[in-house]
Amino acid sequence: MGERHYVELGRAILEGPRLLILDEPNSALDRRQTEHLFTVLSDLKAKGTSVLYVSHRLEDVFAIADQVTVMRNGRDVLTSERSALSEADVIDAMIGQQRGSLFPPALPANASTIRPRITVEGLSGGRISGVSFTARSGEILGLAGLEGSGVEDLFEMLFGLREAQSGRVRLPDGYGLPGNPTEAARRGIGLVPANRLCNGLMPDRSLAFNIGNIATGARNWGSRRYSPKAAIAAAARQIDALRIKGLPDAPVNSLLAGDQQKIVIAKWLETAPQVLLLDNPAGGIEAAAKRKIYALIRQMAANGCIVLLRSVEPSELTNLSNRVLVFHRGRVAGELSGAEMKRRTVLQLTTTGEMPEAERPKKKLVGAMA
DSSP states (O other): OOHHHHHHHHHHHTTOSSSSEEESSSTTTOHHHHHHHHHHHHHHHHHHHHEEESSSSSHHHHHHHHEEEEEEEEEEEEEEEGGGGHHHHHHHHHHHHHHSSOOOOOOOOOOOOOOOOEEEEEEEEEEEEEEEEEEEETTTEEEEEEHHHHHHHHHHTTSSSSOOEEEEEEESSSSSOSSSSSHHTTTEEEEEOOOOOIIOOOOBBBBHHHHHHHHHHHHHHOOOOOOOOHHHHHHHHHHHHTTOOSOOBBGGGGSSSHHHHHHHHHHHHTTTSSSEEEEEETTTHHHHHHHHHHHHHHHHTTTOOOEEEEEEEHHHHHHHHEEEEETTEEEEEEEEGGGGGGGGHHHHHHSSSSSGGGGSSOOOOOOOOO
């Protein structure tokens, strides 16, 4: 996906534009590719090209913009030099009121819903080799890694899209890896893919059909025939709960990106999954929708779900996760928790596979005094 975006960008740049309009140009790019993009944009700026850069990644806006404009409900609600703004100023303008932190605090776990954990031992296949970890009920386990580092392959194996070559996996129901996505859904495993329009939604179909069809196929009891009446009821529940701006019979492609992403998550909420695989779930959506999705992730974990969260934004991983596993060239380069979960540490492990010198455990000298 990142290479496809590069092709689109290259096609536009080769035209030698005086004004280059970029709408979420790095939504599918990892950190290294994003830094390369920023270098290209700096060169274009130096040559006299004006760049209109639309993004919901605030750290990117503050990294490259000279001036910031916030649009909300069709109006310009804030325009200022970037140097005069803080991220909190921009978030407040995007949401419409002061809401505090973008990331909600952790919720207390519901002890009555405690379930077994995921155990992965020496898993190999695709681009991963010898991966081992555990993920506990009620935990948000962050997964970091550049594109091609192996996180996508791990998700595909856990969801039955790719066959493992070796290793052992034990899922919450006590069995191993699913053979296909239908089996995964019926065993309580849900996947929110990185590309919602290609892999997560049927854009031409209604909200009701998108939300209701997964629950029908994942059912292990009763009839598995699709019921329009049941689908409309499910859609009405999720529209109300997630504040989706659309009616049950509206086509998904008529909605804003944030509401589309809510639907991708809502269809799995109807199945009450035991395991939820989230691949960059807040990519390319507005701040208010991000905050709602972050709250949903917190709530799912509090209800006992095992959440595996992959994100290209280190701030999401460090603010939402209980622990972070960093993948580098198909292997787990490190596990971070507590005070170790810093943006700089995640970035260095992601790009080099090694901990920053300051974070490495100090070797105790033989004969040193206690």
